[in-house]
Amino acid sequence: MKRSFNKSKATIISLIVIVIILSISNYAAIRKLDIALRGPKNPTPEKVVSTLENIEKIEAPNDTTAIIVLIIDDFGYRNDTVSDEFLNLDIPLTCAIIPGHSFSKKFAEKAISAGKEVIIHMPMESANYTPGEEGFKLSSKMTSDLIESKLIDAIESIPEAIGMNNHQGSRATADGKIMTVVASVLKQRNKYFIDSRTSSNTVGEKTMISMGVPTARRNIFLDNDNEIRKIEKQIEKLVQFANKNGMGIGIGHARQNTLQVLKNKIPELEAKGYVFEFASRIVK
Numbered sequence: 001m002k003r004s005f006n007k008s009k010a011t012i013i014s015l016i017v018i019v020i021i022l023s024i025s026n027y028a029a030i031r032k033l034d035i036a037l038r039g040p041k042n043p044t045p046e047k048v049v050s051t052l053e054n055i056e057k058i059e060a061p062n063d064t065t066a067i068i069v070l071i072i073d074d075f076g077y078r079n080d081t082v083s084d085e086f087l088n089l090d091i092p093l094t095c096a097i098i099p100g101h102s103f104s105k106k107f108a109e110k111a112i113s114a115g116k117e118v119i120i121h122m123p124m125e126s127a128n129y130t131p132g133e134e135g136f137k138l139s140s141k142m143t144s145d146l147i148e149s150k151l152i153d154a155i156e157s158i159p160e161a162i163g164m165n166n167h168q169g170s171r172a173t174a175d176g177k178i179m180t181v182v183a184s185v186l187k188q189r190n191k192y193f194i195d196s197r198t199s200s201n202t203v204g205e206k207t208m209i210s211m212g213v214p215t216a217r218r219n220i221f222l223d224n225d226n227e228i229r230k231i232e233k234q235i236e237k238l239v240q241f242a243n244k245n246g247m248g249i250g251i252g253h254a255r256q257n258t259l260q261v262l263k264n265k266i267p268e269l270e271a272k273g274y275v276f277e278f279a280s281r282i283v284k
Contacts, residue, residue, distance in 0.1 A: 051190035052162060052214060055280045065273035066242035069249040069282055070262070071096055071165065071194060071218070073121050075111070076104035082256050083107060087114040091266055091276035096121035096165050096251075099136050099154040108160040117278040118160045119194070122151070124169025124178070127199070133167070138182070140175045147178055151185040162280050163192035165218075165251075170199035179204050183211040192283040194218065196251060214283035219245075222252035222261075231261045239269065247282060 072086055076098040083103075086093065087110060094117045097104050108118045123133035125140060136154050138147050155161065164186060172178045173195065182204075186193055192214040195204035208215035220238040223231050235250070242248035252258040266276070 052192055052280060053190060055162075065275075066239075066245075067247040067275050067277050067282065068238065068242055068269065069216075069247070069277055069279050070094065071119070071249065071251045071279055072254055072258070073165070073167065073196075073251060074098060074253045075107050075121070076101040077254075079103040079106065082259055083254055084110070085259055086254060087111060087116055089262060089266060091270075092117065092278045092281075093276075094119060094163075094279040096167075097158055097161070098123065098133060098167055099157045100133060104158060108158045112160050117162060117280060118158065119163040119165055119192075119279065120154050120158055120161045121167045122154055122164050122169075122182075123167045124172035126168040126172075127170045130168060138169075138172050138178055140171060140178060142178075144177065144181050147181045148185055151182060155185070155189055155191070161191070163194065163214075163283070165194040166196045166198065166204065168198060169196070170201075173197075173204045174199050174201040176203055176207065179207040180211070183207050183213045186213050187211055192216075192280060194249070194279055194283070216249060216279065216283045218251045219248045220250045222250050223255060223258045226255060226257050228257050228261055231258055232265070235261060235265050239274070242274070249279065249282075 070091070071094045073096040075083055075086075075095050079102075086095070095107070095111045096119050097108050097111075098121045111118050123137040125137060136150055138150060142150075155164075164182070166173055182193065186208075193204065193208045195202055195208070195215065195217045197204075197218050205215050205217050219241050220234055222234045222238070224234075225231070231252075238248045238250040252262070270276070
């Protein structure tokens, strides 16, 4: 009788333990479901990534003399008055920022806040070696995987960028392998490419077109010579090109003399009916 009682007692205890285990398991499952349905208390914010979506392409309006696109290279080196004053120019301005420098990210944020457009000024190998930007520079000696990795690192370091142009790159832009990888990454990320044409042998624009990446080419360099009068002459050449073709793309650099000439010339050109636009609105 006593043995039967002990056996019954053991059975009851076992059943109680099983009930407790099942209750805990059910609670854990219900808790997981509740969290999944409600989401985490502090979700990780999405990264801000700029792309070409919703950018309206334009043609020159009937009452416009011509369209002028200004791209200013080499932002990111400094955080100074000259850089900031470019942001005060009252026109759509495309700012090309070199990745990896002390002020690259900060300037990108300031440019967007000022209503400007940001692109990556991607370091690329030149025919004659020039030091600098080794962490991002694209070289013909690199594997396609390494080139792709550097491009992705550059894009992710400046998520505000909607496109890219080449920094130097007379050798790299003439290399079909490099430019094919560039085109592939830009297409995946929905960004455009401006061929700065630092070499007459460039295949940049051609490769972008063949792979369906929105693109255009630089028409006039504004300040290869830093004298004010020479820069003014280059602006005149850009205007002449725009008059002939309906549009012109000029590339300058973040320098005091270039800034001064633009401050003087922009109001004059606007008064004559010229319209300034972001590069993103004219790429095809």
